[in-house]
Amino acid sequence: MKRPLLTIFKERAIEGVLLLSALSSIFITLSIVFILFYESFGFFKDIPLWEFLTGTQWTPLFAQPKFGILPLICGTLLVTGIAVLVALPIGLIVAVYLSEYAPHKIREMAKPILELLAAIPTVVYGYFALLFLTPILQKFIPDLSGFNALSPGIIIGIMIIPYVSSASEDSMRAVPMHIREGSYAMGATKFQTAFKVIIPAAFSGIAASFIIGISRAIGETMVVAIAAGMMPNLTLNPLKPVQTLTAYIVGVSLGDLPHGTLEYKTIFAAGITLFLMTLFLNIIGFWFKRKIREVY
């Protein structure tokens, strides 16, 4: 039976509209790349790339501006490092516990509550880091300044626990039961099974979850903008104030930002650095995710 021409036309038109919607994501990515390159192009015309990448001072608003991105990258890596030290061990332990030990009821309850940690607005976390955690830490570490890398680092770490634990747990639970039973049959405890059998088997998924977590920490903005102090210091001392790439962008955007000035272009130069860092991690993460399916 042939359908009326109008129906066929309508079907086609709808498919076209849906395809355009799906293509919009590619348009978004292209726009991001284009805008970042286009707006920072003027910046790199004035500032040599070499000076940008190796300079140790970032003072774009001074009378004698210096444009070395290293202090911002250093601040970003310091905060991310602290966050990773908190999130990866805790996230992995939680994932093993929920996947191998916890009874069904506890798991069903714990997962959504943990995921709330990632849902809370980051500006609320910033408040918590600055006005709750920092004063408490100062009681134990008298040298800690009011703005520092430590407190936002810890808070970001806690914030990304669910990114690590949820995805790791999913990939551990995807390990087939018979592999577990094989290990139990050899007399292994749950602990031995988890660390010698399940974690190696689920390695790709766990690695992917770690990388997603790290990428989140690098891109996190408000907690550091509030609690880390907006000072581009080239230091690895977590007790001192630092500035991250993201916090710099926010700091400059808060002021008056005339289009086309060098100041305006610096945030795109910082943005492109950040974008490339997270893109690199996302690609590695994606590669690990693809490997998951090849295992069993």
Place this chain on the structure above:
Amino acid sequence: MGPQRNPFEEIRKRIVQNKLHDYLFWLLGFFSTLIGFVVLFTLIIDLFIDGFPRLSWSFFVSYPSRFPEKAGILSAWVGTTLVMVVTALTAIPLGIAAGIYLEEYGKKNWLTHLIEINMNNLAGVPSIIYGLLALGLFVYFFKFGESILTGGLTLGLLILPMVVTSTRESIKSIPNSIREASYALGATKWQTIKDHILPYSMGGILTGVIIGLSRAIGETAPIITVGALTFIAFLPSPPLSPTFPFISFKWLFDPFTVMPIQMFNWISRPQKEFHLNAASAGIILLVMTLVMNGLAIYLRYRFRKRIKW
């Protein structure tokens, strides 16, 4: 030669030791899971202790002010509401349409594959990068200015991957027999989707939309980047007018502020009284996020229970 060692003794010791390790790890795991709960709980309590006394009717209906005890969140919550309208109108139709295309129409070719990889990558782009995109594209290229429209579109793009993913997951769980039954009755592809696939997957899609919107409500960084103002003591123009044509879209182009930016502004002030205001704004943000996420969890649970193929 030392004393004779009893092999059974060895093994028994081993077993006891292994069981001890197992038990210790169980404890470690339990307490690590608790850390998350404790932080969540402490955060909520801390906010309530600081901010609860400031919550009053006048806090909701006052503009920001130089005097902390007179300052309120009127322009912030109105701004958040209007921005969310634009965000929802952008992300929901676009995301559902893209999800339907990828699940129901997309053939396994390079284009579909590219869109999939790209969607995955977009979900991992830091939110502030969306802010830079919006600053270059919406504010200066399309000349929307630092307006509600710009803010809403930015957050719409930001949560698009979440809506697409939840749409796809939810469509994927519908068995093929449903589609085949519909085709067998002579329905076209679109009729099948419109009358069967979409209604059956609505629960999952709704869950994703709610979670996406709850994330958008709390987003601060991209909105700062597009230049939302931190001090706004007026409301956008009303969407309804008493004279013809009764409806006005002028509000889309008005400057705005949103809840998280108002909170950020109060945190960055040195006076302690403003910090208390920040805590009150934080309570409202937190309650909105928790309610929306709770609703999403409930919906997911309900739909999972109700539908049995």
